[in-house]
Amino acid sequence: xxxxxxxxxxxxxxxxxxxxxxxxxxxxxxxxxxxxxxxxxxxxxxxxxxxxxxxxxxxxxxxxxxxxxxxxxxxxxxxxxxxxxxxxxxxxxxxxxxxxxxxxxxxxxxxxx
Amino acid sequence: xxxxxxxxxxxxxxxxxxxxxxxxxxxxxxxxxxxxxxxxxxxxxxxxxxxxxxxxxxxxxxxxxxxxxxxxxxxxxxxxxxxxxxxxxxxxxxxxxxxxxxxxxxxxxxxxxxxxxxxxxxxxxxxxxxxxxxxxxxxxxxxxxxxxxxxxxxxxxxxxxxxxxxxxxxxxxxxxxxxxxxxxxxxxxxxxxxxxxxxxxxxxxxxxxxxxxxxxxxxxxxxxxxxxxxxxxxxxxxxxxxxxxxxxxxxxxxxxxxxxxxxxxxxxxxxxxxxxxxxxxxxxxxxxxxxxxxxxxxxxxxxxxxxxxxxxxxxxxxxxxxxxxxxxxxxxxxxxxxxxxxxxxxxxxxxxxxxxxxxxxxxxxxxxxxxxxxxxxxxxxxxxxxxxxxxxxxxxxxxxxxxxxxxxxxxxxxxxxxxxxxxxxxxxxxxxxxxxxxxxxxxxxxxxxxxxxxxxxxxxxxxxxxxxxxxxxxxxxxxxxxxxx
Numbered sequence: 001x002x003x004x005x006x007x008x009x010x011x012x013x014x015x016x017x018x019x020x021x022x023x024x025x026x027x028x029x030x031x032x033x034x035x036x037x038x039x040x041x042x043x044x045x046x047x048x049x050x051x052x053x054x055x056x057x058x059x060x061x062x063x064x065x066x067x068x069x070x071x072x073x074x075x076x077x078x079x080x081x082x083x084x085x086x087x088x089x090x091x092x093x094x095x096x097x098x099x100x101x102x103x104x105x106x107x108x109x110x111x112x113x
Numbered sequence: 114x115x116x117x118x119x120x121x122x123x124x125x126x127x128x129x130x131x132x133x134x135x136x137x138x139x140x141x142x143x144x145x146x147x148x149x150x151x152x153x154x155x156x157x158x159x160x161x162x163x164x165x166x167x168x169x170x171x172x173x174x175x176x177x178x179x180x181x182x183x184x185x186x187x188x189x190x191x192x193x194x195x196x197x198x199x200x201x202x203x204x205x206x207x208x209x210x211x212x213x214x215x216x217x218x219x220x221x222x223x224x225x226x227x228x229x230x231x232x233x234x235x236x237x238x239x240x241x242x243x244x245x246x247x248x249x250x251x252x253x254x255x256x257x258x259x260x261x262x263x264x265x266x267x268x269x270x271x272x273x274x275x276x277x278x279x280x281x282x283x284x285x286x287x288x289x290x291x292x293x294x295x296x297x298x299x300x301x302x303x304x305x306x307x308x309x310x311x312x313x314x315x316x317x318x319x320x321x322x323x324x325x326x327x328x329x330x331x332x333x334x335x336x337x338x339x340x341x342x343x344x345x346x347x348x349x350x351x352x353x354x355x356x357x358x359x360x361x362x363x364x365x366x367x368x369x370x371x372x373x374x375x376x377x378x379x380x381x382x383x384x385x386x387x388x389x390x391x392x393x394x395x396x397x398x399x400x401x402x403x404x405x406x407x408x409x410x411x412x413x414x415x416x417x418x419x420x421x422x423x424x425x426x427x428x429x430x431x432x433x434x435x436x437x438x439x440x441x442x443x444x445x446x447x448x449x450x451x452x453x454x455x456x457x458x459x460x461x462x463x464x465x466x467x468x469x470x471x472x473x474x475x476x477x478x479x480x481x482x483x484x485x486x487x488x489x490x491x492x493x494x495x496x497x498x499x500x501x502x503x504x505x506x507x508x509x510x511x512x513x514x515x516x517x518x519x520x521x522x523x524x525x526x527x528x529x530x531x532x533x534x535x536x537x538x539x540x541x542x543x544x545x546x547x548x549x550x551x552x553x554x555x556x557x558x559x560x561x562x563x564x565x566x567x568x569x570x571x572x573x574x575x576x577x578x579x580x581x582x583x584x585x586x587x588x589x590x591x592x593x594x595x596x597x598x
Contacts, residue, residue, distance in 0.1 A: 097438075
């Protein structure tokens with residue numbers, strides 16, 4: 001028995017060998033604003049490579065001339081509402097969750113020298 | 114035993130004043146104290162609050178109010194914001210986050226008199242199929258505590274299966290209600306996209322996320338959905354459409370119902386699992402339903418499509434966690450970039466970071482057309498396949514998962530194998546369709562689920578078909594050993 005790794009083979013697409021380089025993963029991590037430690041890096045290079053190889057099947061699939069689907073409900077559009085104030089000022093309650101606040105402002109490291 | 118009663122039966126006792134909500138609540142709190150240490154199904158216990166809500170529900174009953182969920186204890190997945198209570202989403206990032214408002218789902222169930230016992234453990238930011246990615250540790254399956262309960266709503270499934278609450282809320286982005294329901298032997302309903310408000314539900318993939326419920330029967334799910342469903346102006350994708358009477362829908366006959374057997378779900382399915390589905394089909398035929406084979410030829414594209422669309426949306430949604438306004442902030446940041454990178458790098462777990470990076474990659478310059486745009490087209494093809502199938506049949510049927518619960522640790526280091534576990538559930542999310550999983554027997558002494566998927570807004574039909582199955586079978590009455598009394 002091959003279980004627990006059993007998956008119906010008819011639903012598994014042929015996966016092409018693809019790999020991302022360490023430099024590519026470093027660039028992605030920077031774009032995503034994520035610090036990745038030295039120990040973590042090789043794990044991400046391997047696992048992201050296998051994920052990209054897996055989803056790369058899509059780039060070769062023939063999907064014809066269908067329009068891209070952005071939303072699952074046909075005919076729904078974004079509603080508009082009257083431009084009226086609905087929320088009261090609750091900044092004190094919201095800012096109770098902030099890591100650092102001073103005079104109602106969020107404090108971050110100096111940006112302009 | 115109080116905890117083995119269905120919601121309707123508990124409500125009857127409450128209505129006849131043979132039981133108080135305070136007694137029922139205390140009964141569940143005692144069970145939580147006894148069983149949760151071995152299951153790790155909860156992140157935050159709200160016992161004092163629950164007893165207060167129970168007393169308030171009893172007062173409402175005394176004043177003559179009589180509604181089915183009044184005074185019935187529940188547990189919320191920790192993805193729903195609960196005013197004044199920590200809402201962690203299973204992440205270190207939100208370990209210190211006390212929600213300043215209620216999700217609409219919380220608000221509605223509270224309004225109906227629901228008593229919130231606790232917040233349930235879950236995969237971090239709902240990203241996972243085994244409940245092993247939680248910052249608070251894995252949840253264990255009551256049928257075998259060396260196995261996973263499924264995910265991402267693993268805690269919600271387990272509290273329902275172990276009878277630690279009468280019902281529990283969950284969310285389903287790629288199967289996160291139906292898959293854990295199947296692996297723990299309970300009923301799990303994922304409504305149509307837009308049927309239940311997403312306001313105050315921490316976003317993972319906004320075009321796929323939908324709130325739903327874990328119960329022990331379809332009849333109970335009808336009672337809860339009745340309260341959860343409906344238009345909410347606070348959610349821009351909430352659908353303004355009347356909510357039908359789901360309890361009345363249960364009574365419709367199954368005779369004449371046309372059920373589609375999904376060809377792609379059966380090719381190569383393990384014989385023991387396939388036999389359970391065939392038994393269910395035979396039962397439906399006995400009840401007068403017609404069964405025909407239908408095909409969804411684009412279905413093999415659903416998992417890769419999902420693992421482009423969902424990470425893309427997650428990379429955008431999770432950019433709000435920046436260490437500035439709320440959530441985790443790293444110690445002693447040297448500049449703003451360092452604050453962003455280390456707060457996010459230290460605050461998120463491995464699977465969340467992996468998905469953010471996958472999403473960032475597929476949306477980045479040079480890859481957008483090959484991956485994201487292609488996935489959106491494949492998504493349309495999958496939705497079209499379902500639409501074509503529903504011109505021939507009222508609903509489609511198949512297994513919820515290919516296998517029963519796997520061992521904790523078995524797949525956690527291999528993301529692609531883990532992702533394939535969602536192979537039967539993802540299609541409904543991509544097409545925005547409602548689905549339900551009900552227990553249908555065992556493979557190797559572990560519960561398996563029967564999945565029904567219907568057209569948009571066919572929740573009444575799905576609950577009806579599931580209810581008639583449960584009138585003829587008793588799988589949904591089975592209790593994991595050790596949790597009976």
